[in-house]
Amino acid sequence: MQSHSTDRPDRQITLISRFVRLILQSNLLWFCLAWLLIILLWELGSYMEWLNPQILPPPSETIPYAFSGNISIGFGQQRTGLFEATAITLARVGIGMLAGLLVSSCLAVMVIELPLLRRLVLPIVQSLAPIAPVAWIPFTIAVIGIGGQAAVFIVFMAVLGTMSLSLIAALDGIPAEYLKIARNLGTSRMRMWWHVRLPAITPGAMTAIRMSFFGAWMAVLAGEMAGINSGLGYMIIMAQQMYNMKLVMIGILAIGFIGFAIDRLLLLANARLLQWVQ
Amino acid sequence: MGTVNSMNDIATHSVGARLEFSNIRKSFGNTVSVEADNLTIEPGSLTVLLGRSGCGKTTLLNLAAGLDFPDHGSVSYDNQILQGPAPATALIFQTHNLFPWMTAEENVAFPLRNQGMAKSDAQEHARQYLKQVGLESFSGHKPSQLSGGMRQRIALARTIATKPRLLLLDEPFSALDMQTRRMMQRYLLSVWNDSAATILMITHDLHEALMLADRIALMASSPRGHIAEIMDIELTRPRNPEDPAFRAIQQQLDRFLEHETLLAEHDPTLESTDQQK
């Protein structure tokens, strides 16, 4: 049963086939395969001259360029590198979203604690939420200018409405039983927020953060392309103006890849935080 | 000696609470939902509210818990009119009793921590209470990893940890299968025997009511929710469903409930609504 059976050839075959099946089921494998296919088609397209290499340079040039380590564009003060630009954009998204989360949490707490305030705050938040994040760009550039603060403000405005609404909805959606039981168990106001309401809304809040990340990511890049003078979006526009199409492609791929990676990270954080959800 | 080692230690040395509903009227919107003219619940007694869904049982329980207030009349707790959450009162519902983000042990320790008990002491106590319901080996489990019956047992353990004087139960065993429900009924009776707590319990299960109650308040929903009849159940304990006296009361109550259902069927406004909120 135990030691001899592993030597039997049919057992080995089932082991191998199980291993193969496991690999075929891995999402990573298919992710890599899909990209390999895109790169091959792209290379083939350039080689067969279906694509203009001036506009869409082939991967055999683009990829080594991406990893050459000293990608930069512009001169003097305007000079910006890929990694520097990416870091700037990510920092803006991070700070803007953190500020948005902070302010919307305060709003949500006030709305729950002070029922009178709900009537005043809710209509404001409800009218902010449907405004497309990019719609804040012209206003922001006009009022704040084209510096880093403007980009952070765009992110902040992009996430404030939806985050507040999601948090309030999550708080309103807590099963009444939890609150009733907690109240009769003598839970203080602080402990109610910290040990009951906060964990109860964590699933909703995490989803809200993931959703608003997309809005924030789009808005900050659009802002950087529309006038803000640094960051990943700015680098792409610069590259386009200087006709460095390799860098334009790299920038676009970086946007996709980073957005995807962060979304996956948030999903992973979700799963770790929310093991208690049935 | 240690802290809580036997069931006897659960026993509150204070007596159960006395509860009195007088001339209650509670409305939601324009329609009166429930009325209760006069219902007195004696200290240490076990009273069951029995009636079909929508007749206002949960509403009355919320009033007793001091979580909601009547539009007219009053609820007194030990002869004082309730104006906030009822003191020394524990609640158990059909579902959502345990906080799913806490382990079994954390759930039981939670009210002790509320009272300012040190963390390690609270954990120690929690484990002892879990032991009393036979679930000490599940102390590190989250509710989602436990069966419905286990969750209700843990809820009961947490309840006794707070040494309540009043226990309010809203269809606590309705979601359980028959065997588990019988077991939980025995658990509840032993908790009740070992403590002096007053129990007010809601059920729509006639058999359950007869197995447990000192008194049954029969509720009817026509023309509005109200207490139709109060019956003292003077069957000896432990109760035996085979006992002819048990059967006789069961049949009598059955007829009442049947009549109530017939009335409701002819009243289109009384579509049974069992929504929570």
Ligand SMILES: Nc1ncnc2c1ncn2[C@@H]1O[C@H](COP(=O)(O)OP(=O)(O)O)[C@@H](O)[C@H]1O
């Ligand atoms: N918060 C509420 N808002 C509006 N109507 C309610 C509310 N709570 C209960 N009701 C109504 O009051 C009646 C009694 O409800 P409830 O006490 O939950 O009945 P039961 O527990 O006996 O099923 C029902 O008709 C229900 O629709």
Ligand SMILES: [Mg+2]
């Ligand atoms: Mg009910």
